[in-house]
Amino acid sequence: MPIFKAPTSTREVLAQGYAYIYRAAVARKQGAEKFTRTHHILARRFYNDVMAGRKRIDSLFRMERARLGQELKCSYCGQKGRLSMDHLIPRFRGGPDDGSNLVPACRPCNSSKGSRDLMAWLAIRREAPSDAVLQRYIKLAWRWCDRQGRLDDRLEDSEDMPFDLVALANFPWRSLKNPDRID
Numbered sequence: 002m003p004i005f006k007a008p009t010s011t012r013e014v015l016a017q018g019y020a021y022i023y024r025a026a027v028a029r030k031q032g033a034e035k036f037t038r039t040h041h042i043l044a045r046r047f048y049n050d051v052m053a054g055r056k057r058i059d060s061l062f063r064m065e066r067a068r069l070g071q072e073l074k075c076s077y078c079g080q081k082g083r084l085s086m087d088h089l090i091p092r093f094r095g096g097p098d099d100g101s102n103l104v105p106a107c108r109p110c111n112s113s114k115g116s117r118d119l120m121a122w123l124a125i126r127r128e129a130p131s132d133a134v135l136q137r138y139i140k141l142a143w144r145w146c147d148r149q150g151r152l153d154d155r156l157e158d159s160e161d162m163p164f165d166l167v168a169l170a171n172f173p174w175r176s177l178k179n180p181d182r183i184d
């Protein structure tokens with residue numbers, strides 16, 4: 002049984018996605034092999050905190066700090082070596098042209114993703130992305146919606162946004178296996 006009701010607003014989609022990533026991070030930290038009732042309760046609490054504004058998900062600071070000193074690798078497949086910078090939310094779709102939207106990517110991933118939305122691309126590849134990439138995607142989307150005053154838009158009205166929130170809502174969150182840290 003899903004732990005959340007189907008999301009109807011952009012705020013709900015983003016907060017649920019973030020809560021699912023949080024749940025996976027907690028389970029991994031404990032070395033748990035399965036999600037338990039406690040994980041679901043923690044995820045719901047996290048979601049409620051985001052919805053009530055008690056927890057903010059738009060800061061990228063800790064994420065950037067965590068990357069300092071880490072070896073650069075492709076954000077999508079983890080490969081090291083020859084990397085270029087990819088716009089996580091494509092410029093073509095209106096993604097910002099600043100550091101918050103730039104991630105290292107290998108050439109094959111970069112050209113395969115092209116100007117596609119991350120979630121739509123992942124659905125084609127049938128691969129679970131790293132939670133760090135998903136987290137950043139959600140943070141960027143949250144910030145964009147917040148600035149545009151569109152966090153309370155209905156999900157079906159999000160089609161013109163630079164990211165695909167319907168694909169995000171349909172993401173198989175149970176497949177999230179390899180979460181890193183959460184901030």
Ligand SMILES: [Zn+2]
Pocket residue numbers: 075076077078079080106107108109110111
């Ligand atoms: Zn790659």
